[in-house]
Amino acid sequence: MSGWIAPLDTGLAAEAGKCLAQALDGRPLVSAERFCSAMRVLYTGPGPLNQARPTVAIGCYPGWEQAGPHAVLAAEDRTQVRGPAQRHAWMRNLDGEAARLLAGMPRPPVIAAWYATSRLRRWAGPGGTVAAIDGDLRGEIEDKAAFDALLRAAGVPEPARIPCLRVERSLPALDELRQAVGARRLVVQSGADSGGRGTVFVDRAADLERAAAMPGPYKVAAFVAGWSSNTTVLSVPDGQGGVEVYVDRPSHKAIGIAEAGIGPGKSTGNDWSRPWPQQAASTLVDAAVRVGRHLWAEHRMAGLFGLDAILSETGQVQLNEINCRNQGTTEVSSVNQHLRGIPPFLAAHLTVQLGGRPGWLPDADDFNQATIQAAARPGPGPFYLKLRHHGHGPVRVSGLCGPGVYRLRGNRLAWVRTGAQPCDADADRGEVLLANLPAEHVMCLPGAELGTAEALTTGPGTPFTGPHQLSAFGRTVLGALATHLTPVFDTTASEVTQS
Incomplete structure (x- = not known):
């Protein structure tokens, strides 16, 4: 695996750590994300940035x-249960304890999170800082119904935009909408939610009724067949009133794979090893730069954001959504920067959010041209595959050794070594890093996130063979994990399941 990673310039790593340390100015760094392992690629990777290891x-x-960070406050340690309700309520359930913990710190903390909320600002307390985009601004920019207007304002050319219609109030009849956007299958979106929420695929009148149950305004777009994709973008103020925009290589994202327990419109994971057509990659990079410059000019927004796109069956790319924050892809996509021999974008994002300047970054135009070339050629890339419990009753994960690198042996997973990030595992040799697994004593309810399978691959180890299809390797990983799920039959489990 390490042979695929470009030697990280020790001077760049030292400079990145220095810039972040100066921006922190001795204040404790606190991570507030669903996974307490967040930012692990920063502080465990090649040229690890110890300054990015959270105090808590x-x-x-x-x-x-x-x-792990230095200390952890995890809701699961208290509930001993993992499930959909727990992942949605963790912040509320830890509210008082987290506020008291951070109030007791010797200096006001810096909280790293997806976006800033009133709760996080309260946790940070007087003098504390939330190093993230403002939640209200994030909601405004991510408004799905406003996305096409944002692209037009940014000057993104029409061929890179999906034909769509904005509907302010009630949705017209299905035939009328089909005629308006020139497609039989439609995608209706509203709001600024994540994880596929706020999106309905419309094939018939009943689907349109489900879409109409969402609050307007709506974006009604033509469905485009092909690969979904995510691209991480970093914008950095240049100190002269403008902004430099850095674009990572785009992924191939598999959507709605039922056998993986993932519903329609929801991501099953991302793979950055599969090459893109060079012209499509160039179009996407150009659009991302335009959007980054527009967001800076219009909102003074800098830092990380993501663009979702569709790579059509004919090799054309069209943008379909923006995620103005850290994302589920942020952790694993950071390995793309390691493959280029530089520290991850996330280090620059934190520095920028704290008002610092990440002077270690290369020239943006040169970087983006290299991105286009890297995206268009075969080569090693990271991936992650979401692991979900999609059975009908509670289970425990048994017979494993916790998070780490495993090798597939028959229909079981065999422990190989410790690990903390995708480049620790070589999927071409049958290895995966199982990240964020629950402990054996934790009860996992239907729909629970069991973690992610991560690795590097040059292609043979990809978990996906199509936009909605697992590869034989991906199917084997999920099947092997399923053999380690032990049903729970006690009455306590029954009560928890029904709560």
């Missing part, structure tokens, strides 16, 4: 020794 991580799921 507050979240739903605890980390593990190789990927």
Whole structure:
């Protein structure tokens, strides 16, 4: 695996750590994300940035020794249960304890999170800082119904935009909408939610009724067949009134794979090893730069954001959504920067959010041209595959050794070594890093996130063979994990399931 990673310039790593340390100015760094292992690629990777290891991580799921911060406050350590309700309520359930913990720190903390909320600002307390985009601004920019207007304002050319219609109030009849956007299958979206929520695929009148149950305004777009994709973008103020925009290589994202327990419109994971057509990659990079410059000019927004796109069956790319925050892809996509021999974008994002300047970054135009070339050629890339419990009753994960690198042996998973990030595992040799697994004593309810399978691959180890299809390798990983799920039959489990 390490042979695929470009030697990280020790001077760049030292400079990145220095810039972040100066921006922190001695204040404790606190992570507040669902996974307490968040930012592990920063502080465990090649040229690890110890300045990015949180003093405390507050979240739903605890980390593990190789990927852990100095201290953890995890809701799961208290509930001993993992499930959909727990992952949505962790922040509320830890509210008082987290506020008291951070209030007792010797200096006001810096909280790293997806976006800033009133709760996080209260946790930070007087003099504290939330190093993230403002939640209200994030909601405004991510408004799905306003996305096409944002692209037009940014000057993104029409061929890179999906034909769509904005509907302010009630949705017209299905035939009328089909005629308006020139497609039989439609995608109706509203709001600024994540994880596929706020999106309905419309094939018939009953689907349109489900879409109409969402609050307007709506974006009604033509369905485009092809690969979904995510691209991480970093914008950095240049100190002269403008902004430099850095674009990571785009992924291939598999959507709605039922056998993986993932519903329609929801991501099953992302793979960055599969090459893109060079012209499509160039179009996407150009659009991302335009959007980044527009967001800076219009909102003074800088830092990380993500663009979702569709790579059509004919090799054309069209943008379909913006995520103005850290994302579920942020952790694993950071390995793309390691493959280029530089520290991850996330280090620059934190520095920018704290008013610092990440002077270690290369020239943006040169970087983006290299992105286009890297995206268009075969080569090693990271991936992650979401692991979900999609059975009908509670289970425990048994017979494993916790998070780490495993090798597939028959229909079982065999422990190989410790690990903390995708480059610790070589999927082409049948290895995966199982990240964020629950402890054996934790009861996992239907729909629970069991973690992610992560690795590097040059292609043979990809978990996906199509936009909605697992590869034989991906199917084998999920099947092997399923053999380690032990049903729970006690009455306590029954009560928890029904709560």
